[in-house]
Amino acid sequence: MEHDIDNNNASALSKLKARDKGSLKNSKVTAIITKKAGRPIKAQEEKRDKQLSIYLNKSELDFLQNKSDEEFGGILSPAKVLMILINRSELLKK
Amino acid sequence: MSLKVAIFNHKGGVGKTSLAISLHEQLQKQKGSCIVVSNDKEGISEEVFDFYHYSEDVRDFKSDAEVQIFDFGGFTSKDVLDTIAASNVVIVPTLDDLNSLQSTIDTIAEIKPYNDNIIVIHNQSKEDTFVEKVIAENFDEEDVPVLKVRHSKIFQNSLLEGKNIEEIASSTGKNKFVYRNIIKEIKDIAEAVSYFE
Numbered sequence: 001m002e003h004d005i006d007n008n009n010a011s012a013l014s015k016l017k018a019r020d021k022g023s024l025k026n027s028k029v030t031a032i033i034t035k036k037a038g039r040p041i042k043a044q045e046e047k048r049d050k051q052l053s054i055y056l057n058k059s060e061l062d063f064l065q066n067k068s069d070e071e072f073g074g075i076l077s078p079a080k081v082l083m084i085l086i087n088r089s090e091l092l093k094k
Numbered sequence: 095m096s097l098k099v100a101i102f103n104h105k106g107g108v109g110k111t112s113l114a115i116s117l118h119e120q121l122q123k124q125k126g127s128c129i130v131v132s133n134d135k136e137g138i139s140e141e142v143f144d145f146y147h148y149s150e151d152v153r154d155f156k157s158d159a160e161v162q163i164f165d166f167g168g169f170t171s172k173d174v175l176d177t178i179a180a181s182n183v184v185i186v187p188t189l190d191d192l193n194s195l196q197s198t199i200d201t202i203a204e205i206k207p208y209n210d211n212i213i214v215i216h217n218q219s220k221e222d223t224f225v226e227k228v229i230a231e232n233f234d235e236e237d238v239p240v241l242k243v244r245h246s247k248i249f250q251n252s253l254l255e256g257k258n259i260e261e262i263a264s265s266t267g268k269n270k271f272v273y274r275n276i277i278k279e280i281k282d283i284a285e286a287v288s289y290f291e
Contacts, residue, residue, distance in 0.1 A: 009282040012239045016213075016289050 096157075097125065097291050100164045100181040102174070102205065105197035109187045109217040111137060112249035113283070114165035117185075118145060119258045120284035125160040133174070134167035142256045152177050170204065179208040183290035185283075187215045189245070190223045199232050211290050212238050215283060219245035241286055243279040 099117070101110050114130045122128040122145070130146045132138075138146055149155040151173045152164055164177055178184055184205055188198040202212055216225045226240045252259050259280065263273035 009241045009279065009286075012241050013282060013286060016239055016286050019289075 096159065097121075097161045097287070098164070098177075098181040099161065099287055100166065100178045100184045100209075101187065102164075102166045102178065102184060103186050103188065103194075103198060103201050104168045104170070105188075105194050105201075106168050108189050108194050108198075109215070109245075109249065111165055112253065113185065113187050113215060113217075113243075114163050115143065115146070115252060116249065116259045116280045117283060117287070118143075118161075118163055119260060120280055121161045121163070121287070124284060124288070127159040128161035128163065129157050129159040130163045130165050131155045131157075132165040132167070134165070137165065137167070138253060142253070175205070175208050178205050181209060181211075183211045183213060183287055184209050185213050185215055185287075187217055188225060189217050190219050190225060195225060195228055199228070202229075202233060202238060206233075210237065213283075213286055214238055214240045216240050216242045217245050218242050239286070241279075241283055243283065244276060246273070246276055248273055248276055 099121075101114050101117075103110060111132070111134075114132075118128050118130050128145065130143075131149055131152045132146065133148070133150060133152050135148065135150075137148065140146055140148070146165075147155060152166075153173050153176060164181065166174055166177075186198055186201055186205075188194050198214065202214070206212065214225075214229055216223070218225075229238055229240050248259055248262055251257075251262055255262070259273075260277060263269050263277055
């Protein structure tokens with residue numbers, strides 16, 4: 001019977017809500033762009049003190065391809081990472 | 095800006111389409127307009143639900159709806175991964191059994207590099223299960239939260255009858271009592287999705 005299980009999603013929802021509000025503010029955001037044959041293939045982002053690999057889609061790759069090495073300097077500043085994220089959000093609008 | 099929600103698991107029969115239909119109902123009410131797009135040829139047709147559309151490549155499907163839900167078949171392809179990467183959140187439904195759980199872990203590991211915003215929906219059929227424990231052991235709990243919805247025949251009835259969940263749940267006094275928690279749990283999932291907008 002459906003009503004025999006005592007489900008409670010309150011805890012998971014609460015954590016999600018808190019994560020949403022604090023994720024950008026509390027994240028240490030730096031990224032390293034890995035290039036292969038002159039093209040960036042992925043960005044490694046440090047988030048919540050962990051390293052995550054973000055594989056970039058074609059539009060993002062094209063976006064980065066137009067940037068010079070000097071602009072990246074191997075390690076992206078938080079502002080540059082923000083540019084990637086903004087670009088990603090631009091894609092969401094399409 | 096539209097809210098894009100991808101629903102994906104390699105395993106079939108874990109409740110992807112049922113979840114898409116029931117989530118559509120809630121998000122349509124919240125956001126005003128919502129459609130579901132699927133790349134699964136064997137999926138349900140527009141004749142059953144007029145908001146449910148098939149597209150071989152979902153990237154080609156254009157819509158002005160405030161919310162777009164992508165109900166993917168179990169296969170991975172470039173367009174699936176591109177859409178997952180461009181979605182606000184990816185929902186991975188799972189059942190209690192070991193096969194489903196293994197597939198769920200494999201699915202999350204595959205899509206996580208493309209989109210870090212993942213929610214597991216545990217389609218729960220019994221009280222004591224190890225789904226949450228296994229997900230927590232394999233992934234950070236904060237990175238992959240698990241929400242629960244009880245496994246119910248109301249989902250199958252919804253697909254068979256072409257009626258939405260709330261319509262069935264409120265049709266009789268008995269149904270109102272039996273299905274009261276299902277509606278709450280689906281609203282919980284809609285709330286979780288809204289945090290990624």
